Amino acid sequence: MSELSGAEILLQCLVDLGVEVVFGYPGGAVLPIYDVLYNHPTIKHVLVRHEQGATHMAEGYARSTGKPGVVLVTSGPGATNAITGITDALMDSIPLVVITGQVATQLIGTDAFQEADTVGLTRHCTKHNYLVKSPDRLAHIVHEAFHIATSGRPGPVVIDIPKNVQVATAPYERPDLSNHVSYRPQLKADPALIEQAAAMIAAAERPIFYTGGGVINAGPEASTLLRELAELTGAPVTSTLMGLGAFPASSDQWLGMLGMHGTYEANMAMNKADLIINIGARFDDRVTGRLDAFSPASKKIHIDIDRSSINKIVMTDLGIVADAASALADLIAAWKKAGHKAADLEEWWARIAGWRARKSLDYPDGGAEIMPQRAIADLFKATRGRDTIITTEVGQHQMWAAQHYPFDAPNKWLTSGGLGTMGYGFPAAIGAQMGNPDSLVICVAGDASIQMNIQELGTATQYRLPVKIFILNNEYMGMVRQWQELTYESRYSESYSDSLPDFVRLAEAYGWTGIRIEGPQELEAGIRQMIETPGPVMVDCRVAKLTNCFPMIPSGAAHTEMLLDPSQISGTLADEAKALV
Amino acid sequence: MHITEELSERHVLSITVTNEAGILAKIAGLFTARGYNIESLTVADISDNHQVSRITIVTNGPPRVIDQIIAQLDRLVPVHNVADLTANGPFVERELALVKVAGTGEHRIEALRIADIFRAKVVDTTTTSFIFEITGPTDKVNTFIGLMRELGLVEVGRTGIVGMVRGRD
Numbered sequence: 001m002s003e004l005s006g007a008e009i010l011l012q013c014l015v016d017l018g019v020e021v022v023f024g025y026p027g028g029a030v031l032p033i034y035d036v037l038y039n040h041p042t043i044k045h046v047l048v049r050h051e052q053g054a055t056h057m058a059e060g061y062a063r064s065t066g067k068p069g070v071v072l073v074t075s076g077p078g079a080t081n082a083i084t085g086i087t088d089a090l091m092d093s094i095p096l097v098v099i100t101g102q103v104a105t106q107l108i109g110t111d112a113f114q115e116a117d118t119v120g121l122t123r124h125c126t127k128h129n130y131l132v133k134s135p136d137r138l139a140h141i142v143h144e145a146f147h148i149a150t151s152g153r154p155g156p157v158v159i160d161i162p163k164n165v166q167v168a169t170a171p172y173e174r175p176d177l178s179n180h181v182s183y184r185p186q187l188k189a190d191p192a193l194i195e196q197a198a199a200m201i202a203a204a205e206r207p208i209f210y211t212g213g214g215v216i217n218a219g220p221e222a223s224t225l226l227r228e229l230a231e232l233t234g235a236p237v238t239s240t241l242m243g244l245g246a247f248p249a250s251s252d253q254w255l256g257m258l259g260m261h262g263t264y265e266a267n268m269a270m271n272k273a274d275l276i277i278n279i280g281a282r283f284d285d286r287v288t289g290r291l292d293a294f295s296p297a298s299k300k301i302h303i304d305i306d307r308s309s310i311n312k313i314v315m316t317d318l319g320i321v322a323d324a325a326s327a328l329a330d331l332i333a334a335w336k337k338a339g340h341k342a343a344d345l346e347e348w349w350a351r352i353a354g355w356r357a358r359k360s361l362d363y364p365d366g367g368a369e370i371m372p373q374r375a376i377a378d379l380f381k382a383t384r385g386r387d388t389i390i391t392t393e394v395g396q397h398q399m400w401a402a403q404h405y406p407f408d409a410p411n412k413w414l415t416s417g418g419l420g421t422m423g424y425g426f427p428a429a430i431g432a433q434m435g436n437p438d439s440l441v442i443c444v445a446g447d448a449s450i451q452m453n454i455q456e457l458g459t460a461t462q463y464r465l466p467v468k469i470f471i472l473n474n475e476y477m478g479m480v481r482q483w484q485e486l487t488y489e490s491r492y493s494e495s496y497s498d499s500l501p502d503f504v505r506l507a508e509a510y511g512w513t514g515i516r517i518e519g520p521q522e523l524e525a526g527i528r529q530m531i532e533t534p535g536p537v538m539v540d541c542r543v544a545k546l547t548n549c550f551p552m553i554p555s556g557a558a559h560t561e562m563l564l565d566p567s568q569i570s571g572t573l574a575d576e577a578k579a580l581v
Numbered sequence: 582m583h584i585t586e587e588l589s590e591r592h593v594l595s596i597t598v599t600n601e602a603g604i605l606a607k608i609a610g611l612f613t614a615r616g617y618n619i620e621s622l623t624v625a626d627i628s629d630n631h632q633v634s635r636i637t638i639v640t641n642g643p644p645r646v647i648d649q650i651i652a653q654l655d656r657l658v659p660v661h662n663v664a665d666l667t668a669n670g671p672f673v674e675r676e677l678a679l680v681k682v683a684g685t686g687e688h689r690i691e692a693l694r695i696a697d698i699f700r701a702k703v704v705d706t707t708t709t710s711f712i713f714e715i716t717g718p719t720d721k722v723n724t725f726i727g728l729m730r731e732l733g734l735v736e737v738g739r740t741g742i743v744g745m746v747r748g749r750d
Contacts, residue, residue: 123607124614128658131602148658181632182599182661308652311645575582 003169006135006161007032010099012172013142014043019070021046021061021434023054027074028114029101032166046434046463049455051078053427055085056453059094060428063414064389065435066219068095068150075101076114079160080121084421086156087125091418092242093217095154097145098126104164105133118160127155132162135170143175152185153306154217185305189322194330195338197277197301197318201331202340204275204299206348207235210258210287213242213417214280214305214324216410222246222325223410226279229332234342236352238266240281241402242417249406255352256361259287260553261399264360265352267551267559270295272351278302280324283313284418285580293558303327360551360564361403369544370520372397372472375527376404376444379470382527388412388440389432393425393449396478399549401444423452426469430456433465440468440531447473447497457510460536468530469538471503474545482548487578507538517541555580587643591620592667593674593744594651596636599659600626607657608636617642617650621676621719621741633661637743639719666744674744678722683710684733692732699725710735718742 004012010033014022023046026034037045048054051073058069069089073082079100089096103112119131128148130141138161145157201207209230215222223246230237230253237247238258247254256263258270267289270276276298281287283302288294294314302309302316303324310319320327363373376397390405391414392398398415407413414432416424429443443450450471460467480495504514513533517526517540530537552563556576598604605624612619620639627635640650647665654663666672680701682692689711696703696713699721705712715725719742726737 119603120606123603124610153656183658306656308649308656310652312649312652315645579582 002171004172005032005036005169006132006138006166007036009135009138009170009172010142010161010166011036011040011043013139014070016174017143017146018067019043022070022072023048023057023061023431024072025051025054025074025078027078027101029075029103029163030072030078030166032163033072033099033101033161045072046430046459048427049458050453051081052084052423053430053453053456053459055082055089055096055098056421056424056427057431057434058096058098059085059089059092059424060391060414060431061435062094062096062431063428064411064432066411067435068097068146069431071096071098073098073100074114075103075118076116079116079118083121083125084419084423086122086158088416088419088421088424089156090125090127092416093154093213094156095149096156097149098156098158100158100160101166102131102160102162105162106164108162118158122158125156126158127153129158129160131160132165135165135168138165138170139172140175143177144180147177147180148183152187186307186321187305187323187326189303189320189327189330191330191334193318193320194327194334197303197320198331198334198338198340200275200299200301200318201233201235201277202335202338202343204235204343205345206273207233207275207277207345208255208269208273209235209237209247210239210270210276210278210281211237211243211246212240212279212281215243215246218280218324218326220410222328225325225328225332227251229328229335232332232335232342234345235277236269236349238262238270240284240287240417241415243281244402244413245407245410248408250408257402259284260289261403261549261551263403264358264551264562264564265355267553267562268355269352271559273298276300278304278316279328280304282309285313288314289553290556290558293560295559358564360562363547363550367544368519370517370523370541372400372474372543372547373404374520375470375472375523375541375543376400378523379442379444379527380405382524382531383440383442386440387436387438388442389414389429389436391415391425391429391432391441391443393443393445393452394420394422395446395449396474396482396547396549397444397446397449397472399479400472405444422449426450427453427456429467429469430460430465433467434463442468442470445469445471446478447471447475447500448477451501454506457507457512457536457538461511464535466535468536470527470530471538471540472543473500473503473540474543474547475500476545478547479549481546485548486554503538503540513537515539587646589618589641589643590647590667591639591641592647592665593672593742594638594640594654595664595666595744596638596654597627597661598634598636599661600628600632600634601659604634604659605636607659608638608654611653611657612640612650615649615653617646621739623741623743635743637741639742664746666746669746671747672744673747674718674742675716676719676722676742677714677716677740678726679704679738680713680715680726680729680734681710681736682713682729682733683735685709688732692729695725695728695732701725
């Protein structure tokens, strides 16, 4: 059998695994791989401007297509720059395979040029990682890495390949992965637990579905099954930030997002429920608020593919380890088989109607300035009926987008939830556009966040990607400013975005179209112009500077202690609350 | 504001893992990253083909945390199995210690007498010192070392414990 170099084996593996796009940046330790990539017939390489950008692009690609995102970076600084995106993918369970170059095996440990202990550095921010010491092992490792990244609870896997392993040769054969010695994620639920869950749902008087990113990760069929189960049971549905889109926001059973900036009805329903059915969410602290006051009267069912998520934060009455799609299908079958009928939830829905009547997402409008919530609502109106993917950076604009841009389908909402990474949204939009060339991809950004990976403007230009950036510019790190207003008596320590660039001229410098929207009368036309202009467009939308994001559960508070409007702000917090993030 | 802590229990975990580079760092790092405690840790190759190692960890924490530790270990790709020996019924635990004691006269004689009671072996001797080898559960080793402290203890080396469930399985 003829032998291939390590670099050739790697590329052959990627081809065999169906990889179409690689986001990367060349450097000394990956030159052999880049040489094989040169004029490659099937694999498209997207040259980024910073390795962090590559990882977020791969995340955006993965989240919007359901396929793994692939990153290729050099050793040392290439690898360390990628770490934020790798950690982001770990927190939000995004399947990534990150290939890093490494110095030659005989130089490892000698503080060689551009050497970093990549496997050591990424040990705790990956689902798994490898240092490949021989080209004989490479094919097996690459195939296994894709399997691990995409199966079970998805996550990032790093493959560190020393330069001499890229050059040395070995025979290539597509490996057989059928029997991994220790990695066997549980996908199918215990049938007895499913029957028990169905009976608990049928018997509940005040049930609520609390769904998360796990439903999205389980594939589009999981979203369809969730709709069916919700319909069968008649129970209300709320979702985490990561789960938005799995259940249609246009449904009567939808309560909106829950948690710190969730709706009043979602949080009150969680608080007063007698049964919570958690599917693919993890009782994150942004969701639960003060733990000892979290949904005190409810029994809790928790369906999660990761056993360590069950009983990690909130003790559950029924923990079920399974893939969300598989568990939902089993639950529906069990429900029908047992002849369960939707309980009479009229009283429960009447209480929910009372909470809904508070209209917690309302905001004062009609003034001389653009309210950021209005900007998002108008963005939704203008994009309705189109195939639109929304990405966000992190901060107030992210929460406003989550609140005021309703989603009816999964994989259309890409945001950094667990790690809360400023700089995520714009590269994620580029990745999403690569994977969905015909979609309208819009990054909702803040004036501060957008600057964290703004260098990628050049990447979009180079690949003619028509992404749109919609900046809600309030000249502040708005969420930091809001917390300072709430917690530190409005001492705005370092949260003013001083020396902002002229975003319109910046866009033009990169060959983009720049649009500025200065007042409410320009909003609708400005958004329309953004959508109708071919090619990439950056919009600098000037919004009211001191608007706060409501509703809000202050850190350390219970769901029932939600702040609905600015009049409820006290200006100080107890030390216990200050100590929480 | 003060920081409060929950009550802890001691658990012995027996973990089988693929014998690969970095696995010990992975497991030890998981404990530090998530704020779990390690009282002792031992690791050795246990299979004839050198593919599998057993790691025995003594940890402590509230039951909720112990449960998390097991779940977190279990989801590491190279981990084959995690057994909580403390929770799985009666088990045997042993550790070995080397204990160097220096002294003459009454102290020397008393050290030898106590070593005999504890079934500790003398593995090295000079006219003014002994090295004892003692095997047993942690408590026994602790007690022995405590007694030797009064009789001229110079140095201690301990292996940390290994454990196994009693009975056939």
